[in-house]
Amino acid sequence: MPNKVYIATSIDGFIAKKNGDINWLMDIPNPEGSDFGFNEFMNSVDAIVMGRLTYEQVLKFSEWPYNKPVFVLSSALKSVPEFLNGKVNIIKGNPKSIIEKLNSMKYSNLYIDGGKTVQEFLKEDLIDELIITRISILLGDGIPLFSKLINDQKYEHLATEIFNNTLVKSHYKRIRNK
């Protein structure tokens, strides 16, 4: 029952500028309108877990981009807009209890999204697959993808794909000592 991260970062590991700006990410030339494998990835998950900040970013998009149930981690949020009824659920708890709850609802393959949420799940060593797309820029500052861990975590490199000769997408799988 893998928990997966699928995220883009700068070469120096930032997912957004300090003010949340991701224009550097949106500005990537994409003449063929590729989704860089995102739909294929989405087909591999049953549900999405994201933090409130990420949810609020996505709300600004012109349309709701997900065709899988989204669970927003928040103790503050009380409701979602009517058009998201049945699509977005509010959930709270620690990473482990959230995974258990979603697994018991038969959501086995989870997409864990959002900077802080990813960090919290990584801290508990609950991420099984990391799919990281490197954008060819040094931001120099911003919101980091990674934060401190208690122990190091070894991964197996499954594959790396290059898109538009500029994006480097690497797929890693956590190696767990049985």
Next chain:
Amino acid sequence: MPNKVYIATSIDGFIAKKNGDINWLMDIPNPEGSDFGFNEFMNSVDAIVMGRLTYEQVLKFSEWPYNKPVFVLSSALKSVPEFLNGKVNIIKGNPKSIIEKLNSMKYSNLYIDGGKTVQEFLKEDLIDELIITRISILLGDGIPLFSKLINDQKYEHLATEIFNNTLVKSHYKRIRNK
């Protein structure tokens, strides 16, 4: 006259553990004894600029690994061991003046090495090529490859090579607006 960085980092961007430990890097299986393209890279440079800490790490190796002149950045260091006479030179100054000095000595293609030294040259936007090899591990803490920059820096992705199905080496070239 490109200044190049050639370095290995963890997925989360560390070049060593806090105590300088790079065993996680040395432990990579390498059945064919590949140099992962290092000799080819070394043939592309005329001289190496490194910080004192990196120099002291390299001194611990069983043999001196470089066949190009090495310039160690240090104001404290006064001399080098006799067996390194003619191979290692001590140099001081800011990044720009060092590049000018070496260029005037006909060293045009410089390999800039060592965490702090790389950061100082990046801060001054003096790096033209970044060759970064990602190791499939999250260290969670350690000595970071990158530090804060005043402005973002865009790069062109030249190529990515995979070694032993585990190392991901990406070659980037700085895009400069003329």
